[in-house]
Amino acid sequence: xxxxxxxxxxxxxxxxxxxxxxxxxxxxxxxxxxxxxxxxxxxxxxxxxxxxxxxxxxxxxxxxxxxxxxxxxxxxxxxxxxxxxxxxxxxxxxxxxxxxxxxxxxxxxxxxxxxxxxxxxxxxxxxxxxxxxxxxxxxxxxxxxxxxxxxxxxxxxxxxxxxxxxxxxxxxxxxxxxxxxxxxxxxxxxxxxxxxxxxxxxxxxxxxxxxxxxxxxxxxxxxxxxxxxxxxxxxxxxxxxxxxxxxxxxxxxxxxxxx
Amino acid sequence: xxxxxxxxxxxxxxxxxxxxxxxxxxxxxxxxxxxxxxxxxxxxxxxxxxxxxxxxxxxxxxxxxxxxxxxxxxxxxxxxxxxxxxxxxxxxxxxxxxxxxxxxxxxxxxxxxxxxxxxxxxxxxxxxxxxxxxxxxxxxxxxxxxxxxxxxxxxxxxxxxxxxxxxxxxxxxxxxxxxxxxxxxxxxxxxxxxxxxxxxxxxxxxxxxxxxxxxxxxxxxxxxxxxxxxxxxxxxx
Numbered sequence: 001x002x003x004x005x006x007x008x009x010x011x012x013x014x015x016x017x018x019x020x021x022x023x024x025x026x027x028x029x030x031x032x033x034x035x036x037x038x039x040x041x042x043x044x045x046x047x048x049x050x051x052x053x054x055x056x057x058x059x060x061x062x063x064x065x066x067x068x069x070x071x072x073x074x075x076x077x078x079x080x081x082x083x084x085x086x087x088x089x090x091x092x093x094x095x096x097x098x099x100x101x102x103x104x105x106x107x108x109x110x111x112x113x114x115x116x117x118x119x120x121x122x123x124x125x126x127x128x129x130x131x132x133x134x135x136x137x138x139x140x141x142x143x144x145x146x147x148x149x150x151x152x153x154x155x156x157x158x159x160x161x162x163x164x165x166x167x168x169x170x171x172x173x174x175x176x177x178x179x180x181x182x183x184x185x186x187x188x189x190x191x192x193x194x195x196x197x198x199x200x201x202x203x204x205x206x207x208x209x210x211x212x213x214x215x216x217x218x219x220x221x222x223x224x225x226x227x228x229x230x231x232x233x234x235x236x237x238x239x240x241x242x243x244x245x246x247x248x249x250x251x252x253x254x255x256x257x258x259x
Numbered sequence: 260x261x262x263x264x265x266x267x268x269x270x271x272x273x274x275x276x277x278x279x280x281x282x283x284x285x286x287x288x289x290x291x292x293x294x295x296x297x298x299x300x301x302x303x304x305x306x307x308x309x310x311x312x313x314x315x316x317x318x319x320x321x322x323x324x325x326x327x328x329x330x331x332x333x334x335x336x337x338x339x340x341x342x343x344x345x346x347x348x349x350x351x352x353x354x355x356x357x358x359x360x361x362x363x364x365x366x367x368x369x370x371x372x373x374x375x376x377x378x379x380x381x382x383x384x385x386x387x388x389x390x391x392x393x394x395x396x397x398x399x400x401x402x403x404x405x406x407x408x409x410x411x412x413x414x415x416x417x418x419x420x421x422x423x424x425x426x427x428x429x430x431x432x433x434x435x436x437x438x439x440x441x442x443x444x445x446x447x448x449x450x451x452x453x454x455x456x457x458x459x460x461x462x463x464x465x466x467x468x469x470x471x472x473x474x475x476x477x478x479x480x481x482x483x484x485x486x487x488x489x490x491x492x493x494x495x496x
Contacts, residue, residue: 016359020348027347027388086341090404093307093339094360095332253310 013096017104021078025112031073038062038069039116043123050131060214061188063120063149064207067156068184070116071109072177075160078105079246080173088256099247102161106243109157117149141217148213148223151232151239155206158242165249187211203227206235260285260443261306261412265315268301275301277467278315283445283460285411288434290458291447294495298467299447300340303414306445307337319412333361336410338418342401346390350381350400353389354407361408368407375403379429394421402430413437415446419453431457451488461487465495 026032042062049055082088091101121142128134128142163180167173187207196202198216203209209231213223249255261283268276276298283289291299304310306317308324308331316323324331344353351372358368376382379399384392389400398421406413419427434457437444448454454461455475463471463478471478471494475487484490 010362010364011359013360016356020345020352020356023352024345024347085343085346086339087343087345089304089309089339089341090337090343090357090401091360092309093332093335093337094357095329095362096360097329256309257304 013100014104014107017101018107021074021105021108022111025074025108028073028077031077035070035073035112035116036119038066039119040123042066042120043127046124047127047131047133050133056133056137056218057192057215059124059218060211061185063117063145063214064152064184064188064210065181066116066120067113067149067152068160068181071113071156071160072181074112075109075157075164076170076173076177078109079161079164080167080170084169092250092256098250102243102247102250106157106161109161110153113153113156117146117153121146137218137220141220144217144222145214148210148217148228151235152206152210154239155235158239162242162246165246165255183207191215198227200230203231204234206238209234260320261445262318263302263306266302266305266312266317267314268305268310268312274467276305279464279467279469281462281469281472283443285443286438286441287459288438288444288446288457290454290461291445291464292454292461292491293464297464299464300416303337303416303447306414307335308332334410335412335414336405336408337414338401338405338416340416342397344389344392344397344400347388349388350385353400353404357404358407363408371407371409375407378433379403380425395423395426398422399426412443413445415444417448418446419448419450451486451491455487463491463494470494
């Protein structure tokens, strides 16, 4: 049997890793709880501030942040945790390419990140129904928000995975991820204080492009499909680039065994 | 069969493996023994293709793991010193995960899992998550995982660490099975009594070099020692 070929009836290695990481991730109840806190906290805050004319402007930042918070716990456990408990070495000793392992992990992280975005938008839908905010923003805008935010999911998963590759333990990984989380937080806040008009150069910057489009949606403006495609394409490209970089790093012995 | 031919590896100027040459035959258990820091784990990692040698080569059934790591790993099962179990997965799920990664079809995997649960007497913990396992249970799980696809070559880094008496007996019985099945087992250990009991050949390493090799009886005779431990101390001091 040639290297990389499969026995009949066996599953693709990336799919095996993906299923294991999903199962493992769903059993990590503490991480799930903390990720879910972010999902309902943002829309809840928006609902509590419904009297404020700027209440809806908080929603874009929270939707973007949950793409990252949904990804970070599992990214940390699947990479830094794998190294700390000593399971990375036996995993890499299997006849499986590092890129298959990383791809399976990335897909699982994407799933959790996507769940975070969907839960936040569902909570936001509830807020629109129970508060007068529904009169200011049509609930269908949430569907557009979903389309705008979905390309951030592979970007968040890829960047979090790449960051955690450098961490020796989940504790170290958490400290890196906390700093990295400032990027979506600051982008969301600064873009509201210093609004830049949406144009090609702005749409192409992940986070900023999405933030501007989400902000426009809270005002009832539907983003142009070209901006949507451009921002989505750039975020997806960077997410895949981060994935490729992680797979490459895992073939470096200093990264696998470095202390 | 596992061969190491003038294998060399250093880390930041410190030489870990310095021209190591030995071979581990099929149908035999070969012990790789040496003091801490003598290069045993590095050698096992070079054989598994996880580290790239700076000189020489390792061969697993004629395959060079530095050129074809996937091909070499297909013919290799390994127990690493960190054990590395997943706390939220059960024993059965661990074995299934690693079996699937090794490309085993489901039917074959089911019967192999059953066999390993029998061999290591793990039925009572088969559906328990690994969190909170004793050292012996963790070791048994890692051993079962390393041999899930019944590979022809097996690397075992300190396999008897933390095992209780019944588990040590299960390990010995497994090593005997491997020997009879014609498998090549390369085992690193600090436990001289264990090495004397299970190894056909012993390779003694110190400071990354082979200082002696032969059967335990030959090593004791050559150093005029009453035990392998005494011969080991003489050879490595």
